[in-house]
Amino acid sequence: xxxxxxxxxxxxxxxxxxxxxxxxxxxxxxxxxxxxxxxxxxxxxxxxxxxxxxxxxxxxxxxxxxxxxxxxxxxxxxxxxxxxxxxxxxxxxxxxxxxxxxxxxxxxxxxxxxxxxxxxxxxxxxxxxxxxxxxxxxxxxxxxxxxxxxxxxxxxxxxxxxxxxxxxxxxxxxxxxxxxxxxxxxxxxxxxxxxxxxxxxxxxxxxxxxxxxxxxxxxxxxxxxxxxxxxxxxxxxxxxxxxxxxxxxxxxxxxxxxxxxxxxxxxxxxxxxxxxxxxxxxxxxxxxxxxxxxxxxxxxxxxxxxxxxxxxxxxxxxxxxxxxxxxxxxxxxxxxxxxxxxxxxxxxxxxxxxxxxxxxxxxxxxxxxxxxxxxxxxxxxxxxxxxxxxxxxxxxxxxxxxxxxxxxxxxxxxxxxxxxxxxxxxxxxxxxxxx
Amino acid sequence: xxxxxxxxxxxxxxxxxxxxxxxxxxxxxxxxxxxxxxxxxxxxxxxxxxxxxxxxxxxxxxxxxxxxxxxxxxxxxxxxxxxxxxxxxxxxxxxxxxxxxxxxxxxxxxxxxxxxxxxxxxxxxxxxxxxxxxxxxxxxxxxxxxxxxxxxxxxxxxxxxxxxxxxxxxxxxxxxxxxxxxxxxxxxxxxxxxxxxxxxxxxxxxxxxxxxxxxxxxxxxxxxxxxxxxxxxxxxxxxxxxxxxxxxxxxxxxxxxxxxxxxxxxxxxxxxxxxxxxxxxxxxxxxxxxxxxxxxxxxxxxxxxxxxxxxxxxxxxxxxxxxxxxxxxxxxxxxxxxxxxxxxxxxxxxxxxxxxxxxxxxxxxxxxxxxxxxxxxxxxxxxxxxxxxxxxxxxxxxxxxxxxxxxxxxxxxxxxxxxxxxxxxxxxxxxxxxxxxxxxxxxxxxxxxxxxxxxxxxxxxxxxxxxxxxxxxxxxxxxxxxxxxxxxxxxxxxxxxxx
Numbered sequence: 054x055x056x057x058x059x060x061x062x063x064x065x066x067x068x069x070x071x072x073x074x075x076x077x078x079x080x081x082x083x084x085x086x087x088x089x090x091x092x093x094x095x096x097x098x099x100x101x102x103x104x105x106x107x108x109x110x111x112x113x114x115x116x117x118x119x120x121x122x123x124x125x126x127x128x129x130x131x132x133x134x135x136x137x138x139x140x141x142x143x144x145x146x147x148x149x150x151x152x153x154x155x156x157x158x159x160x161x162x163x164x165x166x167x168x169x170x171x172x173x174x175x176x177x178x179x180x181x182x183x184x185x186x187x188x189x190x191x192x193x194x195x196x197x198x199x200x201x202x203x204x205x206x207x208x209x210x211x212x213x214x215x216x217x218x219x220x221x222x223x224x225x226x227x228x229x230x231x232x233x234x235x236x237x238x239x240x241x242x243x244x245x246x247x248x249x250x251x252x253x254x255x256x257x258x259x260x261x262x263x264x265x266x267x268x269x270x271x272x273x274x275x276x277x278x279x280x281x282x283x284x285x286x287x288x289x290x291x292x293x294x295x296x297x298x299x300x301x302x303x304x305x306x307x308x309x310x311x312x313x314x315x316x317x318x319x320x321x322x323x324x325x326x327x328x329x330x331x332x333x334x335x336x337x338x339x340x341x342x343x344x345x346x347x348x349x350x351x352x353x354x355x356x357x358x359x360x361x362x363x364x365x366x367x368x369x370x371x372x373x374x375x376x377x378x379x380x381x382x383x384x385x386x387x388x389x390x391x392x393x394x395x396x397x398x399x400x401x402x403x404x405x406x407x408x409x410x411x412x413x414x415x416x417x418x419x420x421x422x423x424x425x426x427x428x429x430x431x432x433x434x435x436x437x438x439x440x441x442x443x444x445x446x447x448x449x450x451x452x453x454x455x456x457x458x459x460x461x462x463x464x465x466x467x468x469x470x471x472x473x474x475x476x477x478x479x480x481x482x483x484x485x486x487x488x
Numbered sequence: 489x490x491x492x493x494x495x496x497x498x499x500x501x502x503x504x505x506x507x508x509x510x511x512x513x514x515x516x517x518x519x520x521x522x523x524x525x526x527x528x529x530x531x532x533x534x535x536x537x538x539x540x541x542x543x544x545x546x547x548x549x550x551x552x553x554x555x556x557x558x559x560x561x562x563x564x565x566x567x568x569x570x571x572x573x574x575x576x577x578x579x580x581x582x583x584x585x586x587x588x589x590x591x592x593x594x595x596x597x598x599x600x601x602x603x604x605x606x607x608x609x610x611x612x613x614x615x616x617x618x619x620x621x622x623x624x625x626x627x628x629x630x631x632x633x634x635x636x637x638x639x640x641x642x643x644x645x646x647x648x649x650x651x652x653x654x655x656x657x658x659x660x661x662x663x664x665x666x667x668x669x670x671x672x673x674x675x676x677x678x679x680x681x682x683x684x685x686x687x688x689x690x691x692x693x694x695x696x697x698x699x700x701x702x703x704x705x706x707x708x709x710x711x712x713x714x715x716x717x718x719x720x721x722x723x724x725x726x727x728x729x730x731x732x733x734x735x736x737x738x739x740x741x742x743x744x745x746x747x748x749x750x751x752x753x754x755x756x757x758x759x760x761x762x763x764x765x766x767x768x769x770x771x772x773x774x775x776x777x778x779x780x781x782x783x784x785x786x787x788x789x790x791x792x793x794x795x796x797x798x799x800x801x802x803x804x805x806x807x808x809x810x811x812x813x814x815x816x817x818x819x820x821x822x823x824x825x826x827x828x829x830x831x832x833x834x835x836x837x838x839x840x841x842x843x844x845x846x847x848x849x850x851x852x853x854x855x856x857x858x859x860x861x862x863x864x865x866x867x868x869x870x871x872x873x874x875x876x877x878x879x880x881x882x883x884x885x886x887x888x889x890x891x892x893x894x895x896x897x898x899x900x901x902x903x904x905x906x907x908x909x910x911x912x913x914x915x916x917x918x919x920x921x922x923x924x925x926x927x928x929x930x931x932x933x934x935x936x937x938x939x940x941x942x943x944x945x946x947x948x949x950x951x952x953x954x955x956x957x958x959x960x961x962x963x964x965x966x967x968x969x970x971x972x973x974x975x976x977x978x979x980x981x982x983x984x985x986x987x
Contacts, residue, residue: 101566119646239645355498472594
């Protein structure tokens with residue numbers, strides 16, 4: 054029976070071990086054999102591969118990529134440790150607060166949300182008080198912003214106190230003052246979910262109209278306001294003819310005269326206004342079959358936390374090297390990565406629509422991989438992981454390492470807030486036009 | 489001996505081929521491991537003691553490489569998908585108000601650029617670099633062990649590894665080609681001065697910082713397993729030529745015609761040195777006593793729907809051929825190829841024409857893999873019938889036993905153990921290969937009489953490594969054998985036990 058991981062054991066592992074690893078099997082929430090939907094890539098394709106397992110070739114499909122798993126773990130850390138404006142947080146976070154900009158739906162963008170984490174352009178261009186968070190010289194930058202410019206593996210103390218998740222998930226400040234030679238930290242945590250022995254399925258698409266609008270009930274015309282009408286007299290006119298509701302293939306207006314035997318063009322059918330039935334079919338309008346999910350034997354989730362990568366980081370305190378502080382800080386980062394992974398797993402693997410996975414019962418999954426290759430299993434639940442993190446942080450802070458308990462709140466400049474409002478308007482308009 | 493071994497911790501190797509950024513690179517190049525060691529040194533304070541260790545490793549020369557073989561499916565490639573990654577080089581205004589064009593700053597509206605992350609699934613297999621002749625001092629070994637333990641990844645940062653020094657590495661799959669040996673693969677290897685080149689490139693910043701200079705390439709050949717297993721006198725590293733185009737769909741029945749065409753094409757371009765090996769005759773016309781170049785028609789057989797159509801032709805060289813003779817034979821082959829297209833055209837009379845090119849794909853069909861025809865096995869079955877040296881005496885009581893004795897003698901003459909079971913069959917034990925009767929007969933030179941040919945299924949007392957070619961026509965495409973999956977009973981035929 055695997056034991057729970059203790060702080061002392063974790064500290065010893067960080068000092069000499071090779072990795073902390075979890076490999077666990079998942080099944081669809083609907084039971085083994087139910088269909089799940091992998092992510093589609095360009096062209097509607099799945100990311101497939103063939104693996105040889107026990108001597109037979111087995112088709113596999115990627116269910117969640119390395120980047121996507123990292124994002125999920127970041128979300129789990131954010132949701133557990135940071136609950137929004139006015140709350141203290143257990144993990145240092147930098148956040149841009151949009152709540153005063155009058156946009157209820159965009160509240161904030163944290164360093165865990167932003168695409169490039171702490172080095173993201175949004176954080177770069179936001180304000181800390183009166184000063185820009187990170188500005189190009191000669192404009193003055195904030196003190197905290199300068200930490201990112203000067204952080205290196207020999208001195209990661211500042212970054213540790215400001216945003217330790219950057220040291221866990223990796224960071225590259227490729228657009229900072231040093232350009233491509235900017236601050237770069239490699240990732241320490243890698244996760245992936247793959248469906249093993251995946252058989253593709255089929256998916257029909259169809260619609261029954263509750264209003265029972267018939268295909269030939271049209272033609273529908275477009276009014277000058279962009280609305281729909283059956284009366285050609287009310288429609289927009291072009292070349293003395295009424296313009297149909299939808300635009301043609303190249304975006305041009307299509308006209309139609311009701312007299313004469315000419316068939317109503319597609320642009321005048323009620324389906325262009327999203328009314329009417331859709332005949333069930335297995336192929337889309339380009340003749341390609343709809344991607345139909347896969348059924349699998351099981352899904353394999355692998356999460357690896359690299360300890361040599363942590364051992365490359367140094368955390369001098371007060372300008373002096375300190376092996377004790379180094380080990381303490383590395384243990385905090387290992388605990389943070391582990392905590393994030395465990396929280397993300399316990400939050401459930403709801404990867405996307407129709408892809409909810411649950412673990413197979415009776416497997417611990419986590420193991421310590423020692424430098425000589427031997428493995429030792431351990432268990433860890435969310436509560437235990439958070440307790441480990443707290444213990445590690447307390448030990449690190451006692452040795453003089455920084456750790457913000459208040460999130461660093463930046464404010465968007467007035468222009469950026471206006472930009473967000475503008476973008477919402479544009480999104481709604483372009484959505485309407487595509488219909 | 490010095491051996492550095494590693495395992496991919498998440499079972500995945502992510503490394504992009506520098507010559508084709510949409511393809512994953514396999515096997516792992518030794519220089520990648522060296523660069524990982526240099527990174528471990530550089531990011532831990534550049535200690536002078538460890539620098540000395542790295543400079544010593546540079547002097548060792550190209551290592552043997554043990555890595556799971558892609559051609560047998562031990563490593564599989566994931567489809568390379570295009571991923572759209574958000575960029576970070578958008579920015580707000582340097583001064584003044586935001587403008588509409590700065591809208592791409594927001595995460596939802598951020599520009600995305602296509603990227604590919606080619607990867608391979610390796611599983612838990614162990615890879616290794618082996619220098620059999622190296623003998624490091626205890627200090628060097630200890631220093632190298634520390635460096636190995638500090639390596640985080642080989643290739644992309646998401647292909648995390650555990651690296652260690654081992655006394656018992658897995659057997660090497662690739663060894664450096666020496667002298668004039670024909671390389672099957674080119675790998676980048678560390679060399680004297682590589683550490684300094686990497687340090688200089690890093691210090692310069694710019695291009696050398698983001699992408700280090702590539703190391704020179706070294707040719708590698710497949711390692712032949714040094715096992716004590718009995719083997720045929722032919723080298724298992726076949727030169728495989730695959731059919732790229734041609735008339736119709738020739739099958740094994742047309743194989744002797746194409747083999748003769750290939751032999752003739754090469755003979756026309758063979759130098760004096762290569763001539764005896766290709767033709768099988770001395771300059772004075774007498775037959776060559778030693779094993780010479782043999783031709784294997786490679787066809788689609790053995791699978792459920794196999795139909796025996798030709799996929800290519802393999803060329804097997806004798807095992808003990810001197811490098812100069814081997815080079816002469818390969819020169820003849822190179823001369824016969826069209827330099828622009830890299831293809832060889834065979835015209836075989838009524839059988840039509842066929843274009844052949846060298847098989848260099850990492851994962852070709854099973855029939856075009858040398859391993860399919862040469863791996864050690866104890867049960868073998870003929871794909872093309874074995875032609876007998878002599879005709880049976882008249883009014884023989886048990887023809888089959890006599891034939892079995894002939895086959896046994898043919899095996900022992902090649903240095904193989906006598907088979908413990910020989911079954912004579914009218915049809916091939918491999919699905920898709922034609923029956924013996926369908927093949928054109930071989931004619932005996934002296935009197936033009938037809939040779940008998942039969943299909944056989946053999947069982948040896950121990951696994952035997954191929955390529956296994958038996959009988960009178962073995963240099964002309966007859967008597968080609970292929971390992972049988974054990975338990976295959978073949979089709980009818982009386983079994984004849986040999987003495």
